[in-house]
Ligand SMILES: CC(=O)N[C@H]1[C@@H](OP(=O)(O)O)O[C@H](CO)[C@@H](O)[C@@H]1O
């Protein structure tokens with residue numbers, strides 16, 4: 330019997346766990362050289378014991394498999410302890426492989442408060458590379474006694490150096506479950522001798538920004554929350570100049586913080602921008618009694634196409650809602666007749682694209698501009714971008730990682746999901762060209778003004794990922810610059826009536842798609858059925874795909890009138906139910 334087995338027998342289990350935890354911390358702190366944790370089977374037994382202790386504290390509690398989906402893992406918070414622990418292990422391996430700091434964000438974004446989730450951030454501040462998502466899924470699903478083997482497998486495959494002391498940046502949203510999940514995550518990080526650095530409650534985009542800054546040796550900005558505020562506020566003030574009001578633009582905004590981190594963090598902007606931007610904060614759980622994302626927030630407003638609770642209903646006042654981790658934003662207002670008007674991600678994308686196009690032309694700098702959407706983008710917006718703005722538009726699969734990736738192909742790539750998640754990325758070529766024109770003494774006044782505007786715009790945007798607050802500052806800049814109210818903005822094009830529905834099926838994986846999710850490949854026959862249904866209506870379009878964040882199939886449709894779209898969506902939903910193994914009640918098609 331070895332020492333560890335003997336101790337196991339003689340020390341009561343809770344004490345044993347506590348001891349293990351402190352031993353782990355002490356060992357990792359004192360050890361001058363990070364221990365070579367891999368190959369685990371070749372490790373000195375004391376280390377192996379430390380590792381086993383940690384694993385025993387976070388045993389796999391859920392039998393069914395969980396998938397690293399569109400935005401990482403999401404589930405009921407109580408199911409995620411072991412997943413967090415394992416993502417702690419994986420983040421250290423990823424950090425060693427990439428030789429950089431990796432970020433881990435604990436959030437379930439727009440999901441209800443009882444859910445939680447986790448997503449990994451790569452060194453440039455972008456979402457973790459897709460090819461590692463499979464590893465994440467494997468890590469989450471193997472049995473406890475297979476963990477060592479999978480760690481060995483990934484280390485061998487990627488030749489991961491196990492002697493570096495890697496740093497992992499952690500952020501979390503305001504969910505009550507986040508602190509304890511963060512502890513599980515840290516246990517995983519420490520178990521492989523990584524160094525966790527906890528940034529506390531931050532928005533998802535703040536963590537992406539901080540990771541990008543630190544890995545770029547602060548070329549992208551100062552790697553702190555304060556650095557983030559300074560960068561955005563300075564750029565916004567520069568763009569806004571002295572004029573807080575202009576034409577129809579009124580300096581007054583109702584801000585729905587979704588009772589989450591977006592409410593907490595906007596206060597830093599309110600304080601710093603009080604001279605030039607009047608933001609009235611609502612749905613700040615610290616003050617009211619509201620629950621995270623409940624009847625409010627960007628997802629509620631977009632999905633229900635309805636005004637959230639918690640905001641005064643003042644007609645014609647510009648309103649914006651963010652989601653639970655503040656990476657999405659939508660605008661809206663109620664008019665004098667009580668009619669609700671929505672400005673979603675497609676609207677924001679077109680506004681930004683037209684503005685950037687205008688100023689690139691004024692700057693005289695040769696830069697190509699492109700816009701990236703998904704199949705959920707309203708057909709009217711796509712038509713407007715192509716025909717009115719003459720900007721090339723690409724369509725990619727759902728999920729920000731796909732949009733971001735595609736946008737990098739342009740000098741200026743604008744991407745937005747219809748739900749309000751998006752940003753702009755500027756290529757190195759674009760930045761270098763603009764900076765050199767700005768510095769050139771030959772540059773004329775007007776051209777210089779345009780170039781400096783573009784450079785300030787780059788700084789007001791968070792290029793690493795969609796950022797509700799950065800996008801808000803960008804939208805406010807453009808509206809003020811143009812002297813527009815929301816009615817002016819709305820005049821650019823008219824959305825086609827559209828609808829989203831969910832269908833529950835036995836196994837959503839029976840649905841497979843092609844052509845950026847616009848064509849359904851399996852089950853065979855479903856696409857023919859959709860085509861037949863669509864052909865009955867004017868300006869109609871519909872597609873189906875399985876969700877990456879929920880156990881359902883999504884049905885989207887748009888058509889010339891609301892009545893037509895209501896029918897079409899229900900008919901397609903019925904077809905999915907019939908051909909893809911629907912369960913529960915069948916969708917009802919309106920008469
Ligand atoms: C139709 C829709 O809005 N889908 C959302 C939703 O993905 P699904 O895979 O459709 O569940 O959540 C994703 C993560 O937040 C977001 O990127 C995506 O746009």
Ligand SMILES: [Mg+2]
Nearest residue numbers: 438652654656
């Ligand atoms: Mg979100």
